[in-house]
Amino acid sequence: xxxxxxxxxxxxxxxxxxxxxxxxxxxxxxxxxxxxxxxxxxxxxxxxxxxxxxxxxxxxxxxxxxxxxxxxxxxxxxxxxxxxxxxxxxxxxxxxxxxxxxxxxxxxxxxxxxxxxxxxxxxxxxxxxxxxxxxxxxxxxxxxxxxxxxxxxxxxxxxxxxxxxxxxxxxxxxxxxxxxxxxxxxxxxxxxxxxxxxxxxxxxxxxxxxxxxxxxxxxxxxxxx
Amino acid sequence: xxxxxxxxxxxxxxxxxxxxxxxxxxxxxxxxxxxxxxxxxxxxxxxxxxxxxxxxxxxxxxxxxxxxxxxxxxxxxxxxxxxxxxxxxxxxxxxxxxxxxxxxxxxxxxxxxxxxxxxxxxxxxxxxxxxxxxxxxxxxxxxxxxxxxxxxxxxxxxxxxxxxxxxxxxxxxxxxxxxxxxxxxxxxxxxxxxxxxxxxxxxxxxxxxxxxxxxxxxxxxxxxxxxxxxxxxxxxxxxxxxxxxxxxxxxxxxxxxxxxxxxxxxxxxxxxxxxxxxxxxxxxxxxxxxxxxxxxxxxxxxxxxxxxxxxxxxxxxxxxxxxxxxxxxxxxxxxxxxxxxxxxxxxxxxxxxxxxxxxxxxxxxxxxxxxxxxxxxxxxxxxxxxxxxxxxxxxxx
Numbered sequence: 225x226x227x228x229x230x231x232x233x234x235x236x237x238x239x240x241x242x243x244x245x246x247x248x249x250x251x252x253x254x255x256x257x258x259x260x261x262x263x264x265x266x267x268x269x270x271x272x273x274x275x276x277x278x279x280x281x282x283x284x285x286x287x288x289x290x291x292x293x294x295x296x297x298x299x300x301x302x303x304x305x306x307x308x309x310x311x312x313x314x315x316x317x318x319x320x321x322x323x324x325x326x327x328x329x330x331x332x333x334x335x336x337x338x339x340x341x342x343x344x345x346x347x348x349x350x351x352x353x354x355x356x357x358x359x360x361x362x363x364x365x366x367x368x369x370x371x372x373x374x375x376x377x378x379x380x381x382x383x384x385x386x387x388x389x390x391x392x393x394x395x396x397x398x399x400x401x402x403x404x405x406x407x408x409x410x411x412x413x414x415x416x417x418x419x420x421x422x423x424x425x426x427x428x429x430x431x432x433x434x435x436x437x438x439x440x441x442x443x444x445x446x447x448x449x
Numbered sequence: 450x451x452x453x454x455x456x457x458x459x460x461x462x463x464x465x466x467x468x469x470x471x472x473x474x475x476x477x478x479x480x481x482x483x484x485x486x487x488x489x490x491x492x493x494x495x496x497x498x499x500x501x502x503x504x505x506x507x508x509x510x511x512x513x514x515x516x517x518x519x520x521x522x523x524x525x526x527x528x529x530x531x532x533x534x535x536x537x538x539x540x541x542x543x544x545x546x547x548x549x550x551x552x553x554x555x556x557x558x559x560x561x562x563x564x565x566x567x568x569x570x571x572x573x574x575x576x577x578x579x580x581x582x583x584x585x586x587x588x589x590x591x592x593x594x595x596x597x598x599x600x601x602x603x604x605x606x607x608x609x610x611x612x613x614x615x616x617x618x619x620x621x622x623x624x625x626x627x628x629x630x631x632x633x634x635x636x637x638x639x640x641x642x643x644x645x646x647x648x649x650x651x652x653x654x655x656x657x658x659x660x661x662x663x664x665x666x667x668x669x670x671x672x673x674x675x676x677x678x679x680x681x682x683x684x685x686x687x688x689x690x691x692x693x694x695x696x697x698x699x700x701x702x703x704x705x706x707x708x709x710x711x712x713x714x715x716x717x718x719x720x721x722x723x724x725x726x727x728x729x730x731x732x733x734x735x736x737x738x739x740x741x742x743x744x745x746x747x748x749x750x751x752x753x754x755x756x757x758x759x760x761x762x763x764x765x766x767x768x769x770x771x772x773x774x775x776x777x778x779x780x781x782x783x784x785x786x787x788x789x790x791x792x793x794x795x796x797x798x799x800x801x802x803x804x805x806x807x808x809x810x811x812x813x814x815x816x817x818x819x820x821x822x823x824x825x826x827x828x829x830x831x832x833x834x835x836x837x838x839x840x841x842x843x844x845x846x
Contacts, residue, residue, distance in 0.1 A: 303767075
């Protein structure tokens, strides 16, 4: 049997609001294998976004262990975590999170800026990626000159910039019309076929059914795998 | 990230927020500008006044009647016990170390033809007056001689204001001017001396002391100037003059004052003025600093989300902090330099028709303070935001 790329054991997450503590995740254990296309689903407030943030090292678990490529990443120093976010994980947000005052090209190259890639190399690669997502004609535009679907494709190109092995997408189609949503899903499936591990969050059962593995979260616990 | 990358990042961020960048710079500009200009005016004033007083001669010791700063009889006018014979005695005994010039001063109305000059100062003095008081060069004609002084000849040397009032279009030399009813022949015109503390030094008529005493019927003198032959002798002149005068007079009848003492007194007044101006400048610096602080706090805080995004994409804390440090430093340096240029420019322009002198410490202080405040308060929110987890920063509204 293949070893898992993401291994979560007993992950909990609590928020402290003054005196009271609110536990969002009550102990999640989950394995995701290389090349898998996994969908995390569940009603809003179930904790699925928090889970994906923890997997993407954007947030820190309160307890439990998280092994990424067999390495415990929960105890890594902040800068090492930043490097992992930079090199090994591509994150796609529901609300795109593009820098509005920077051009499409600058947005896509941003992860490579922090990786220290020389300017010409990273710009060539960004153009290549933008061509793949069908945006070659828009590289010098500002994000707000593009449609939602186009902006999400820019965000996907950005996530691919440093060629990570894992793509995490938090409701990538949530803010899009069905046509654009389909295009984005198409691109994500294509990436999975090329061998990337893709984990998406969705509460659309139709989208979830396209995934080979569906994890349903309810009230901070895994209800169904 | 290397330096070039950082510079590029910072400049593109500054360009993208032109208004904010401009306002931040404005705060620094105003602070630096105000301090440089106000301190320049203060020190210019100090230099101007010091120059004016030193213009009287640095070897001088004055003897004036009465006790300066001492007790006075209530309501009583002080009687002037200092007389011309005191000056003569001083002249004889101090001849080797000092020149002695007694001055009788009265206010009188001058007339020539149908023109009148009211409130002119009549100075009765000795022929060596120009040697004692520097700054008394002649524009035309001559000063009176020792023999004219001795004989009490009715000759006069007039100042520029008198010349302008009574002889606007004619050469005054040889003309007879009426001083409080007596006619004097003008033999010289002094060069312009300006005014000290608002008193016109050119509205004067200088006449031989004997003539003045005879006309006004006085034996007392208003001032005896003692001019030490060398600056080092000032102290000795003062001590000897004091002991000579004490043979006839009481301690309370006269005061000896050196140029240095006068300068000290005035300097301390002007110094207080400069401190006051400096205080105003400091307030403007603080106001400017608070402006910079506010804009920096707000603008960096509102970019918390951007900081979160950059962290999510793999920026290390150091990357974030260097970017914001560079932005703050660039803004404050640019603002500081513009402020210095404007401040220096304004103070140079001002020095053309008023007084102002740039002091280097004010430039350094203003610049360091503004840049310091800008960088500190630009970094504070950036440090705070860079400590948040990426998702907390991204959620920040």
